Amino acid sequence: MAVGVISQIIIGLQWHNQTTEYSKMLHSELVSSSHQLTRTTQALLTTISRSQVDTLQKEIAHFKRVASAEKAKISLVGNVLYPQLELAIAKFNANSDYQQLQNTLVQLLPALQASQQNLIAAINNDAQQAQQTLFFRSMTVFLVFNLALCALLLLVATATKRKGTQSKQAQSGVSELASQLEHISAHEITEILNDINTPPEQRRIFSNLSTMYQDVEQQKRNADLYRQLYALIGYEIRGMTNTIQGGVRLIAQEAGENGAVLARDITLATNTLSELADNYNRLISGGNSTASGNVTFLPLMSELLVHLSAKTQHSQRHLECHLGSHLPGDIEGNPTSLFWVLFLQLSNAISAQNEPHILFHIHTEAANEVEQSRLVFEIVFLPTNAVNLHDIKSADWQLVDEKSGINDEWSKAILTKVTRFESAWLRSTLILPQQDNNQDQQQTSMEKLRIGIDITPKSFHHVERSLENKHLMICTDSQLQIDIMSKMLAQYGATIEIIRSANAIFKSLTRINDFDGIIITDTIKGIQLKSFCKTLHSRLKKSTKTKLFLAASESSTVQDTHEYVDRVFFTPFVAHELIPNLTEAMQATEETNEKAQNAFLIVEDDKVQQFLLKKLLSKQGYDAHTVSDGAQAVEYMKEHGADIVFMDCIMPGMGGIEATKLIRQREQDLDVFHPATIIGATALTSASEHKSCIEAGMDYVISKPYKSDEIIKVIKKYMAIKKIC
Known part of the structure; x- marks a missing residue:
């Protein structure tokens, strides 16, 4: 038997070596050079150039040199194919006759x-013959081995009869032990080991079982420790990014307009670190392991676009960015995995x-299954912006x-609730428009990465015509930007007029007050952006209707112009973010009377965040009192009270959740008619954290670092509720 096993092992090793040799031959220099020679010849049929002909001549010489060293696989004796190729190249070099x-x-x-096919067939034939030889050897050894095994089985059958009685006794003992172990506890195991009457065999079993119990308990303790550590790391990273962003904004406010521009760039740079903290927090709350859930699609795409924009800058x-119609509002899946798969795919494409x-x-397409939709993400690389979407x-x-791109099977395995994922590179020819009548049309190539994902939509995004009866002027000379902005604004009901050149802009100054808004891009050529914005700003001083906006592609253009415009919007535009901000900017309502009637309290242990939030409120005309922990907040509310309280959820000593409960209990005891609006502020993003805040009595929960737009929005919502009451 030993000889049979060893023989099979030797044959197996020979089979493995032969398979390895076969794989080496398929990837050998001879096969590679033959394949490359064929590809180069095919390429010459499409486009013939002098450099390609030289390359083909070199590859023929290289192939002949390799073939001469592999005469066992291929012979060039009597082969006229390669001399004919060399002769054709020689004639071409002599007369340059491409045809x-x-x-x-x-x-x-x-x-x-x-x-080339004959060469591969010869390699396959040699490998097949070698495998057949090894197979016959293996079968011979197998037959001999079976005969020996039959003889051994006869001996074993005889011995089995003798041990029948002993086996029944052992089986009874095992059944009894199994019943004993079924519901045993760690304490009972200890008692059995302390009993001097326990047989040695059972003592050995229960000793090993006790060790296993201890290992499991240790692993549970370590898992809890790691979980707490991850939570601490996530919180600390988010805290550090908050401090960085808050400090940058604070310094920028003191440094003036140049500091504000710098602050935006540094803040964008900290987003990647902040994303890491979010992933930690999602891991702690079970976000990555959740089998099902809803993803709010458009905000996720906004986040993705911010990162891609930073990479291109x-x-x-x-x-x-151009978003098609009929996009989903919510989809089934995991937001973390979807974001990172798309970001890695698109980021690698941009780098390449x-x-x-x-x-x-x-945009969306029809999926293979009726209840699903196919989301298509395309990133197109263009040599010019003088091309339209059509x-x-x-x-x-x-x-x-x-x-x-990234392996599609890997991406599909990472994603949840995705039945189909595929990516592909495509190429096309682009015909550039004529610059003048004397110039011929030019052709250039463009490429794109296309990613298709089949998802289950839970809802679809609804477009409201919030810009109905609004007349807007767009000043840009980029055809691509014209198409994107016109389609987006018209979809929301606006009437658009396009100004493409500097002369046309100045000609339109006489009727500038006919527009509700003027959007100037920083890509238009032929004007000094600062001077032009300053001129328009002076013309619009007396107008209460027309607002001037700047569409900036990078922060440096804002540096000299932001004081002359009503609002700056950074490109690329995303409609569900741009349209509400654009509508709000054109309305420009004043709330000075309401501001003076409301008292604010900031509860924040981080001095930088505390000062930053107070500065944000001060810029909006609000005055706020500050305290550093929950206990001080409870005392302040008892003595002075406040209409709006910004409450940090996690603080040393008494946290924001406990303080909120005490404030709400006091309001309930005193039957307060208008209870304070408590806005929770947290660096954590888990659903359980937000749920705890709401259950404690907070009205809203916002994320840190504090954002001016979010603060203003939540205050306006409070004031609207108060006005109705």
């Missing part, structure tokens, strides 16, 4: 492909390309085989 060379290559290409490129203009296009969408896109 003659192309005709010759067309005739020789089938023979060249057949030669670092490489001095311009990113635009050098085109100066990039279009990120999201030309991009209707182009003849062809698959590019040699490019690939």
Whole structure:
């Protein structure tokens, strides 16, 4: 038997070595050079250039040199194919007759492909013969081994009869032990080990079982420790990013307009670290392991777009975004995995390309299953922005085989509630428009990465025509930007007029007050942006209707112009964020009377965050009192009271949740008619954290670091409720 086993092992090793040798031959220099020679010949049929012909000549010489060293696999004796190729190249070098060379290559290409196939067939044939030989050897050893095994079984059967009685006794003992172990506890195991009457065999079993119990308990304690550690790391990282962002904003406020521009850049740079903290917190709250859940789609795409925009700005490129219609509102899935799979795919694509203009296009298609929709994410790389959306969408896109993104199977495994995921690179020819009548049309190529994901939508985004009867002027000379902004604003009901050149802008100054808003982009050529904004600003001083807005692609353009415009919007635009802000900016309502009638209290242990929030409120005309912990907040509310309280949820000593409970209990005891509005502030993003805040009696929960728009929004909501009451 030992000889049979050893023989099979030897045959198995020989089989493995033969398989390895076969794989090496398929990837050998001979096969690779033959394959490359065929590909180069095929490429020459499409486009013939002097450099490609030289490359083909070098590859023929390289193949012949490799073939001469592998005569066992291929023989060039009597083979006229490669001399004919060399002769065709020599004739081309002599007369530069492209047509003659192309005709010759067309005739020789089938023979060249057949030669490559014959080479692979010869390798396959050798491998098959070697495997057949090893198979026959293995079968011979197997038969001999079976005969020996039959003889051994006869001996074992005889011995089994003798041990039958002993086996029944052992089985009874095992059944009794199994019943004993079924509901045993750690305390009972200790008692059995302390009993001197326990047989040695059972003592050994229960001793091992006791060790296993101890190991399991230790692992549970370690798991709890790691969980607490992850929570602490996530909270500390988020706290650090809050302090960084808060400190930057504070310094920027003291430094003036240049500091404000710098603050935005540094704040964007801390977003990646903040995302890490969010992932930690989602891990702690079970977000990554949740089998089902809803993803709010458009805010997730906004977050993705911010990161992609930061990446393109670092490489001095311009990113635009176009969202199609019928996009989902909520979808089934996991937001963390969906975000990172898309970000890695698209980020790698951006790194692999050098085109100066990039279009990120999201739209939907019909999926394979009726209840699902296919989300399509396309990132298109353009050499110019003088092209419209229709030309991009209707182009003849062809698959590019040699490019690939992240492994699709890996992405599908990471995502949840996704039945189909695929990515592909495509290429098309772009015809550039004429710059003047004397210039011929130019052609250039463009490429895109296309990602298709089948998802289950829970709801769809509804577009409200909130810009109905609004007349807007857009000043830009980018055709791509014109298409995107016009379609987006018209979808929300606005009437659009496009100004493409500097002269047209100045001609339109006489009727500038006819517009509700003027949007100037920082990409328009032929004007000094600061001077032009200053001129328009002076013309619009007496107008209570027309607002001037700047669409900035990077922070540096805001530095000299922001004091002359009513609002700055950073591109690329996302409609569900731009339209509410644009509508609010055009309304520009004043609330000075209401501001003076409300008392504010800030409860925050972080001095930087405390000062930052007070500064934000001060800029809006609100005066706020500050305390550093929950106990001080409870005492202040007893003595002075406040209409709106910004309450940090986690503080040393008494936290915000406990303080809120005490404040609400006192209001209930005193039957307060208008209880204070308590706004919780937390760096954590888990659902359980927010739930605890609401259950304690808080009216809203906002995320740190504090954001001016979010603060203003929540205050306005409180004032509206108070006004109704």
